[in-house]
Every structure is written in structure tokens, then in C-alpha cells.
Amino acid sequence: MSTNNISRRGFLGASAAVMAGVAGLAATGCSAESSLEATDAKGMPIDPAKGGEWTSAACWHNCGGRCMNKVMVKDGAVIRQKTDDTHEDSFDYPQQRGCVRGKAQQQQCFGADRLKYPIKRKTWSPENPNGEMRGKDEWERISWDEAISYIGDQFKTIKEKYGNQAFLLGSYGSRLAFAPLLAWGGHTSTADTTSHGAYLLNTANTI
Structure with missing residues (x-):
């Protein structure tokens, strides 16, 4: 099913935490095609993350922050992103969290307003x-x-x-x-x- 046909509810639910990184996108490409389903046969929402796999990814903005970026890949598409959750955040040992710009990478590739042709x-x-x-x-x-x-x-x-x-x-x-x-x-x-x-x-x- 093309993500262009996903319902508004399914899109919002899937994209709340869905952002991309270079490694995940490089492995899967920027194709808009995916077999993700927004709802089941009864119209109930399906968790798009079910069956996905987390993998480490980089941030292509190259700001030098070296923030931790992990993406969930399912059916050849990045559907979620998370940052540093390897330990509790503290002043002595802060988490290496990604910024909002880094978390917007998935939409830079899969966004509905992305230009796909000249x-x-x-x-x-x-x-x-x-x-x-x-x-x-x-x-x-x-x-x-x-x-x-x-x-x-x-x-x-x-x-x-x-x-x-x-x-x-x-x-x-x-x-x-x-x-x-x-x-x-x-x-x-x-x-x-x-x-x-x-x-x-x-x-x-x-x-």
C-alpha cells in the first residue's frame, strides 16, 4: 500500500515518533512505497511498529553533536526514531539526545510535500x-x-x-x-x- 493513501489518523499515529537517519535511509532508500497498513479489516488502528527492527543510524546534518540516533525499519521503510535511552539521564552522565531537526529527517524523505520530480x-x-x-x-x-x-x-x-x-x-x-x-x-x-x-x-x- 502506498503511504500516499494512508489515512490521516494512521499517518499521525505512525509519524509522531517516526524520524530518519542516514544509515537507515541508506539501507532502505527513500521509496514512498511500503506495505504498512493504517487499519485492519475491521477499521481498527494497527501498530505500525509491530515487526519492525531497530538499527543505529547517523544524522546527515553534520553539526558535530554526534547525537545517538536509532531508527526502526519495517518493510523497507523507516517508521520510527528514538534517541539515547541506554541509561538514565543525569548531570553526571547526560544522555546524548538528538535534536528536533535531526528527528525530522524521516519527513524530509517521506513527507507528503516532498518534491518527487522536477x-x-x-x-x-x-x-x-x-x-x-x-x-x-x-x-x-x-x-x-x-x-x-x-x-x-x-x-x-x-x-x-x-x-x-x-x-x-x-x-x-x-x-x-x-x-x-x-x-x-x-x-x-x-x-x-x-x-x-x-x-x-x-x-x-x-x-
């Missing part, structure tokens, strides 16, 4: 972006080939008009783009922090 604004085109329609325009689905073509063409246009210095990459979250842009002539970098709280301020101070 879309663009209806009035946007490379020749006439119609920027004044941002936030007002409707969206339309496009193919992956179209999306890749649009992005590639925009990169080429930026390089031709402004040069490689127009590509600005911060130190956080852009590492995968470093090598391709370096091979393509370089980019502008910033030296700041991986702290979300101070990221924008530090970036502004270093540009």
Missing part, C-alpha cells in the same frame, strides 16, 4: 524568467532531461556573462559542487562556519 514556474523560460511572478505563478511538471538541460544552460550563460567568479559556494552543504566547478574553471569560496545559527552572519562578513 517542476518549474509556468511563465518561466530562459529567455523571459518573469521574476515578478515568483510566489504568484503556478507550477508545472517537467522531465528530468528538461530540468538538467535548463540547469546546464543557465550555468553556461552565467559563465559566459559574468565569469566563474559568479559561482559562490559556502563551506557548508556545497562540497559536492566543488570538484566539478574547479574542473570547469573555478568558483568563489567563503570561509565561515558550519553552524546554522551563525552561518548567514559569517558569510556576509566574509564576502
Whole structure:
């Protein structure tokens, strides 16, 4: 049964403690398909955790906290998450609890509002972006080939008009783009922090 068809009651019950980590998601993928049932034949709620297996997982936000993150996997999907429960919490020996952002990882992958395919604004085109329609325009689905073509063409246009210095990459979250842009002539970098709280301020101070 697709999780897109799960009932509101079943969704709320299943997702109250359902968050994901990299290890669990890497093992199971981000597929929205699952055999989880919201209710039984009589319409009674079914515990989605029944038959699930807990496994250790990492947090992909890379804040440096090293918080404990465990996910329950059932039928190829992460359905619950818990943090440090290996001992009683105390000042002398605090639990290594995960934060709210880390516990939202399951919804980042399985959330109902997650984008699953490329879309663009209806009035946007490379020749006439119609920027004044941002936030007002409707969206339309496009193919992956179209999306890749649009992005590639925009990169080429930026390089031709402004040069490689127009590509600005911060130190956080852009590492995968470093090598391709370096091979393509370089980019502008910033030296700041991986702290979300101070990221924008530090970036502004270093540009």
C-alpha cells in the first residue's frame, strides 16, 4: 500500500515518533512505497511498529553533536526514531539526545510535500524568467532531461556573462559542487562556519 493513501489518523499515529537517519535511509532508500497498513479489516488502528527492527543510524546534518540516533525499519521503510535511552539521564552522565531537526529527517524523505520530480514556474523560460511572478505563478511538471538541460544552460550563460567568479559556494552543504566547478574553471569560496545559527552572519562578513 502506498503511504500516499494512508489515512490521516494512521499517518499521525505512525509519524509522531517516526524520524530518519542516514544509515537507515541508506539501507532502505527513500521509496514512498511500503506495505504498512493504517487499519485492519475491521477499521481498527494497527501498530505500525509491530515487526519492525531497530538499527543505529547517523544524522546527515553534520553539526558535530554526534547525537545517538536509532531508527526502526519495517518493510523497507523507516517508521520510527528514538534517541539515547541506554541509561538514565543525569548531570553526571547526560544522555546524548538528538535534536528536533535531526528527528525530522524521516519527513524530509517521506513527507507528503516532498518534491518527487522536477517542476518549474509556468511563465518561466530562459529567455523571459518573469521574476515578478515568483510566489504568484503556478507550477508545472517537467522531465528530468528538461530540468538538467535548463540547469546546464543557465550555468553556461552565467559563465559566459559574468565569469566563474559568479559561482559562490559556502563551506557548508556545497562540497559536492566543488570538484566539478574547479574542473570547469573555478568558483568563489567563503570561509565561515558550519553552524546554522551563525552561518548567514559569517558569510556576509566574509564576502
